[in-house]
Amino acid sequence: MAVVGDEATDAYSSETPGLVLLITSSILALVTGSILIRGLHQHTSGRNRKCQQYRGSHGNFEITEKDDSLYCFHQHLYRLALDSSPTHALHAYVQELLWKALSRCEGYGSENGKRERTKTTMKEKCFRKKNGRKKQKGKCKRKRESGIKTSTNIRRCSWERKEVRMMSRTEWKRFVNRLNILKEAIPVQGHGTFVPYDIISDLHRENITIHASHGGPGFLGWHRVYLLLLEAALGVPIPYWDSRMDYDMTNPTDSVLWTSEFFGPGFGIEDSGPFANWITPENESLVRNIGNNGSLVSSDMVETLLRYTQHSLAVEPSINTIEDIHVGPHRWVDGQMSSLETAPQDPIFFLHHSFVDYIWSKLRDKMRKIGKTDPKFDYPCKGPVSHDPYATMIPFGNLPNIYGYSDHLESLTHYRPPPTCPDCGGSPYLLCDKVIQRCKSKPDKLTTHSFDSETTKNIRYRIRAIGIIHLGRKFEYHIIDHRTRGDTLNFLPLINRGISL
Numbered sequence: 001m002a003v004v005g006d007e008a009t010d011a012y013s014s015e016t017p018g019l020v021l022l023i024t025s026s027i028l029a030l031v032t033g034s035i036l037i038r039g040l041h042q043h044t045s046g047r048n049r050k051c052q053q054y055r056g057s058h059g060n061f062e063i064t065e066k067d068d069s070l071y072c073f074h075q076h077l078y079r080l081a082l083d084s085s086p087t088h089a090l091h092a093y094v095q096e097l098l099w100k101a102l103s104r105c106e107g108y109g110s111e112n113g114k115r116e117r118t119k120t121t122m123k124e125k126c127f128r129k130k131n132g133r134k135k136q137k138g139k140c141k142r143k144r145e146s147g148i149k150t151s152t153n154i155r156r157c158s159w160e161r162k163e164v165r166m167m168s169r170t171e172w173k174r175f176v177n178r179l180n181i182l183k184e185a186i187p188v189q190g191h192g193t194f195v196p197y198d199i200i201s202d203l204h205r206e207n208i209t210i211h212a213s214h215g216g217p218g219f220l221g222w223h224r225v226y227l228l229l230l231e232a233a234l235g236v237p238i239p240y241w242d243s244r245m246d247y248d249m250t251n252p253t254d255s256v257l258w259t260s261e262f263f264g265p266g267f268g269i270e271d272s273g274p275f276a277n278w279i280t281p282e283n284e285s286l287v288r289n290i291g292n293n294g295s296l297v298s299s300d301m302v303e304t305l306l307r308y309t310q311h312s313l314a315v316e317p318s319i320n321t322i323e324d325i326h327v328g329p330h331r332w333v334d335g336q337m338s339s340l341e342t343a344p345q346d347p348i349f350f351l352h353h354s355f356v357d358y359i360w361s362k363l364r365d366k367m368r369k370i371g372k373t374d375p376k377f378d379y380p381c382k383g384p385v386s387h388d389p390y391a392t393m394i395p396f397g398n399l400p401n402i403y404g405y406s407d408h409l410e411s412l413t414h415y416r417p418p419p420t421c422p423d424c425g426g427s428p429y430l431l432c433d434k435v436i437q438r439c440k441s442k443p444d445k446l447t448t449h450s451f452d453s454e455t456t457k458n459i460r461y462r463i464r465a466i467g468i469i470h471l472g473r474k475f476e477y478h479i480i481d482h483r484t485r486g487d488t489l490n491f492l493p494l495i496n497r498g499i500s501l
């Protein structure tokens with residue numbers, strides 16, 4: 001939590017006129033120095049928000065059509081968390097968000113929307129050797145059926161995720177505007193400030209979490225829940241980045257995505273575009289160095305994967321798994337995205353993972369179509385103990401890993417299919433490649449000759465300006481696009497900071 005002062009600039013509880021608030025904040029800024037000035041700057045947009053209008057009939061705050069409601073909702077939620085658990089407010093805040101995410105319909109494991117824990121009546125165990133972590137093959141036994149109910153009203157509560165280039169400009173602007181609101185330092189009277197986005201990105205930072213959510217079958221469900229959690233915090237769907245449409249370009253670094261219209265610069269510090277001047281919880285700028293190494297997702301990779309008919313082939317530890325393919329773009333983007341601990345600090349993490357989740361949903365559709373395997377029960381017993389079906393999804397309360405594979409979770413989202421030739425959904429950012437009969441991204445008009453000497457000089461200048469960045473463990477990748485340059489950014493190890501989630 002980024003505590004930048006203990007000022008009483010609580011837009012929720014106070015109807016204080018803006019001028020008085022400004023003077024109070026300014027005096028505090030003078031007293032406490034430059035750290036608070038950064039806080040004051042971040043609070044500016046919250047200062048004039050009138051939160052009372054976002055109270056629902058039961059006194060709770062709701063996210064409405066108005067983007068400002070987001071700020072008020074989170075401020076209120078954090079106050080509730082503080083009231084219910086003063087010493088573990090961050091944890092309580094995340095659990096509230098999680099509850100909101102999973103009760104997008106009527107509630108999970110519940111027909112009337114009442115809050116209750118997931119009722120698990122199925123007992124499935126991976127039998128393991130007593131003294132080791134190695135499982136005995138083929139001893140995955142199901143005793144009873146799962147009590148998790150599938151929603152009967154799927155479309156009403158299922159949110160549609162679209163390819164980022166298929167969104168209207170209004171939809172895209174709303175999405176990034178809301179991300180920027182989550183990135184604001186929100187004051188809570190008597191408790192400094194908190195930054196919702198940083199709290200959410202830190203959920204992917206702790207060692208124990210990283211082990212429980214990567215390198216095994218739990219990867220898919222864990223990241224599905226994580227996406228839903230951010231959506232609950234945003235109040236709008238997360239688009240997906242179908243990087244196949246960039247992979248198919250002659251030079252994917254030319255894509256229109258790496259402009260202010262979409263993700264912002266692909267080289268150097270994010271100093272323009274929707275995430276301009278974002279400062280990470282490590283107190284560093286967001287940086288990228290696209291095309292350095294790794295690989296975007298290719299159509300061949302997805303086709304290979306969709307030939308599988310059961311989850312055990314598609315998840316770690318194995319080769320050509322969804323997790324394996326997903327690593328390529330992490331490394332291809334470089335900067336924060338390239339390390340396990342820091343990847344979600346760059347918002348394109350979530351768009352990439354939305355695409356990963358889309359691929360998984362296609363695989364599940366296929367499994368259902370063939371009819372031999374029901375994906376909700378096909379939780380492979382392999383990988384580390386923390387990926388066992390009934391190990392909990394750290395730090396998501398008591399949710400078992402197998403819940404990540406449930407139909408209920410899947411029913412909360414559906415994907416608008418990626419655009420196809422010849423019209424590519426009418427998107428002004430896509431064109432149909434008639435030879436391969438696939439839509440691909442248009443290049444940014446300014447960088448169509450991306451590796452002429454002037455552009456190369458400019459890229460080198462921007463990369464040099466990055467300075468020192470601190471990153472955690474790098475994603476290990478096995479697939480390298482031969483078009484990458486091999487000029488991965490230098491970095492130093494992360495400096496430890498206390499996270500109490």
Ligand SMILES: [Cu+2]
Nearest residue numbers: 204213214223
């Ligand atoms: Cu991850």
